[in-house]
Amino acid sequence: MTTGDIVNSADSVSTLEIQTWVDDENKDPKRRFSWRLKLIVPHGGFRERTDEFKFVAPDDNYQSSVNIEMVPSRDGNWSRQIKKEYFAKFSNRYGRIVIEYVAGGHNRLSLTAWYNPSGSRNLESGPEDKINVLNEP
Numbered sequence: 525m526t527t528g529d530i531v532n533s534a535d536s537v538s539t540l541e542i543q544t545w546v547d548d549e550n551k552d553p554k555r556r557f558s559w560r561l562k563l564i565v566p567h568g569g570f571r572e573r574t575d576e577f578k579f580v581a582p583d584d585n586y587q588s589s590v591n592i593e594m595v596p597s598r599d600g601n602w603s604r605q606i607k608k609e610y611f612a613k614f615s616n617r618y619g620r621i622v623i624e625y626v627a628g629g630h631n632r633l634s635l636t637a638w639y640n641p642s643g644s645r646n647l648e649s650g651p652e653d654k655i656n657v658l659n660e661p
Contacts, residue, residue: 539566540612540621542635548628556596559627561606563590568613573620579648581611581618594627604628611647614639620647 541564548557563570569586590610596602605626612619619639626632638647 539614540564540637541566542623542633544625544627544631544633546627546631552596554596556594556602556604557628558593558595559604560591560593561623561625561627562592563610563623564588565612565614567615570610570612573609573611576609579620579646581613581620581645581647583645586611586613592625612637617641617643618645618647 543562543564545560546557547559551557565588569588570590571582571586572590590608592606592608594602594604605624607622607624609620609622612621617640619637621638622636624632624634640647
């Protein structure tokens, strides 16, 4: 997250791992299917951001992973897409992410992230702070 490069090592203190599972081959009569999205920070964690005006990351109560699961038979609020915001803690650094995911067909994932390399929990930024993310090779 500090450079925008794709990293294959879980040893990095700013690693964010995203896993998805989609079973869109087995739809129910309403064309719903099971899917799951898992976010992992090996040396830190996540805390959901519920106030759009809060830009300072909390210093505690982070969970190492977030698991979002949609199962049509269990969930009356099934949807093929989600949008969530989290504060993220990477070892001794903080970030803020917005993740949007659409499951099924040509699954689509969008991630917007803010990271403060100074270690400060303040994650408010302007356009001059943008990092261009490289495409996967």
